[in-house]
Amino acid sequence: MVKTYKISVIPGDGIGPEVAEAAITVLNAVQDAVPSLNLEFIEVEAGLKFIDKYGTNLPAHSLEIIEETNACLKGPVTTPEEPGSPRSVAVTLRTYFDLYANVRPCKTLPKVPSLHPDIDMVVVRENTEGLYVGKEFEVVPGIGIALRIITSKGCERIARFAFNLAMKRRKLLTYVHKANILKITDTIFKNAIFKVAEDFPEVELDERRVDAMAMQLIKRPEFFDVIVTTNLFGDVISDEAAQTVGGLGVAPGANIGDNFGMFEPIHGSAPKYTGMNKVNPTATILASKIMLEYLGEEKAAKKIENAVIDVLKEGKVLTYDLGGTAKTFEMAKAIAGKVIQQ
Helix, strand or coil: CCEEEEEEEECCCCCHHHHHHHHHHHHHHHHHHCCCEEEEEEECCCCHHHHHHHCCCCCHHHHHHHHCCCEEEECCCCCCCCCCCCCCHHHHHHHHCCCCEEEEEEECCCCCCCCCCCCEEEEEEECCCEHHHCCEEEEECCEEEECCECCHHHHHHHHHHHHHHHHCCCCEEEEEECCCCCCCHHHHHHHHHHHHHCCCCCCEEEEEEHHHHHHHHHHCHHHCCEEEECHHHHHHHHHHHHHHCCCHHHCEEEEECCCCEEEEECCCCCHHHCCCCCCCCHHHHHHHHHHHHHCCCHHHHHHHHHHHHHHHHHCCCCCHHHCCCCCHHHHHHHHHHHHHHC
16 A cells, blocks of 8 residues: 655755755655655745745745645755844744654764764754743843743653653663753753653663763763753754764754654755755755654665665765765765665
């Protein structure tokens, strides 16, 4: 029986359209290799280039389209930084669909520079609270206040997500905070960890303060398994974790809620490389692999993972950041070819 999934696609800005197309090239190969899988791609308008047209980077009609799909594959989008400008597309989607779990796996890959040969960790970042709620005020000129909103409910559900993930892996959960300074908000986070931990006696707890965590990721990244933390800390830590296994070009991300999922590379739109067909598409391709896992298509997802590993092992078709000379679409086609060969 053929299973059909509607996938909303946000090409994004800068290099976004290129890496999104690269991922779709691989997903089309997966459909050829797995006849029971049918993916219907629906392109959605979102990004910096639509602000002049709609007054926003994520118009209402785009949200309506996304709501009717099974998952969203998103390329990187440029976020304006000026006060009063629209929120980032990613943050808006996370809030709108309550995608409270940001999941960023970091794993040593063949022939990709890594701080250790056996790194395999996942950063689980709370995705809807903290400073990213965007509640900022200028009390008087030159004095601004930003609210860091932390709730027991938000912390408990991200803790439960992380514990469940840890149970499927090495049963080691590192929780990261700064409660010695943020004594109220981060104590709420810690208390949520302890409360949920009662339901997971098999999981070993490992405590780190965020500054020490930044150091330990460099010192012994191979130690960590599942790492859970609040929104801003998770954003910073996950980028550092990605660098331990080769950088943002190989780092996928997932945004998951109870009823929807959005999948993207964790890197930005890199506007200086726009249209150059130069950047590494692996992060977006691996994000599409996580999307298939989310949809329950484990066999199809495994084909993408195996194909990426095969191409990296061969070392013949690599982009500049991996020491090669291949173009974005050359690497995508090489991975797609490996999918078909399996």
